[in-house]
Amino acid sequence: MMGTTSSRLSTSRPLHGHTTLLSARQWWGAGLLALLLAFAWLVPWLVDADPARQQLSRILQAPSLAEPFGTDHLGRSMLARMAAAIRLSLGMALLSVATAAIPGVLLGVVAGWRGGWTDRLLGSVSDACLALPGLLLVLLLAAIAPGNFWTLYVGISLVLWIEYFRVVRARTQALVTSPQIEASRLLGFGPVMLFRRHLWPELAPQVFTLAAFGAASAILAMAALGFVSVDLRPPTAELGLMMIELLPYYHEAPWAMAQPILVLFVVVLSLNLLAGKDPR
Numbered sequence: 186m187m188g189t190t191s192s193r194l195s196t197s198r199p200l201h202g203h204t205t206l207l208s209a210r211q212w213w214g215a216g217l218l219a220l221l222l223a224f225a226w227l228v229p230w231l232v233d234a235d236p237a238r239q240q241l242s243r244i245l246q247a248p249s250l251a252e253p254f255g256t257d258h259l260g261r262s263m264l265a266r267m268a269a270a271i272r273l274s275l276g277m278a279l280l281s282v283a284t285a286a287i288p289g290v291l292l293g294v295v296a297g298w299r300g301g302w303t304d305r306l307l308g309s310v311s312d313a314c315l316a317l318p319g320l321l322l323v324l325l326l327a328a329i330a331p332g333n334f335w336t337l338y339v340g341i342s343l344v345l346w347i348e349y350f351r352v353v354r355a356r357t358q359a360l361v362t363s364p365q366i367e368a369s370r371l372l373g374f375g376p377v378m379l380f381r382r383h384l385w386p387e388l389a390p391q392v393f394t395l396a397a398f399g400a401a402s403a404i405l406a407m408a409a410l411g412f413v414s415v416d417l418r419p420p421t422a423e424l425g426l427m428m429i430e431l432l433p434y435y436h437e438a439p440w441a442m443a444q445p446i447l448v449l450f451v452v453v454l455s456l457n458l459l460a461g462k463d464p465r
Contacts, residue, residue: 221275221451225272234264235262235265243256244260245258245441247438254267255441263444267445274407277341277404278401281345284338284342285341286399289348289349292350292354293349293351293353296354319344323415341406357384369382401452404452404456407424408424408428408449411424411426411427411429412428
């Protein structure tokens with residue numbers, strides 16, 4: 186009898202269950218993001234262009250068959266630079282989100298599950314990190330290690346993990362007292378099985394939504410820091426840095442200035458559409 190009950194519980198559905206189908210809005214976001222990824226990764230294979238190569242005889246050329254996106258103020262290919270900038274922004278966002286989500290989710294589950302002094306201690310750590318503005322944290326890291334790209338990554342990750350921690354902790358606190366988890370505990374199932382079977386199916390939609398919003402926030406933060414030239418230096422192809430470089434030439438080449446702005450808008454829009462509903 187006990188074996189039959191254990192088998193039923195181990196194969197039962199999650200607490201509430203979630204559909205895996207994407208909404209129309211999320212499909213649009215996924216489609217836009219797929220197009221951006223295809224552009225960013227196919228351009229280096231299809232076009233022999235170095236994003237850092239200067240050709241002073243081709244300064245601020247308008248889009249043409251030879252250069253579909255034209256050239257910038259140093260004669261560099263805008264096509265190659267836009268592809269490189271998208272790869273950098275999306276790669277940085279993915280890295281920041283991954284390293285923020287993993288500790289944020291794990292610490293949130295531990296705090297919500299254990300409660301007591303563990304919850305208070307981890308909550309105090311998150312509050313202390315939240316008390317320091319993200320931009321100030323990045324500037325402090327940049328002052329300690331100037332010219333190192335990792336300061337952007339570390340600063341953004343230290344800010345993003347708090348969102349995952351707070352959402353997961355609150356949701357875990359509500360789930361640990363559910364009848365399903367209590368029954369599984371009485372039957373002797375371990376924490377790993379309880380997390381995999383009961384907690385994660387409930388947490389996953391909220392975590393993935395936070396990840397999409399966090400990726401958009403990371404890209405905007407990096408563009409803002411690039412615009413003020415914090416730890417990003419030419420000839421790096423980055424959207425914010427490209428904006429400030431091309432700003433003096435918006436009269437002569439408005440199409441060049443518009444490209445990084447438009448790409449930043451589309452990248453952030455695709456991630457926000459993919460995120461769906463804000464879990465908070």
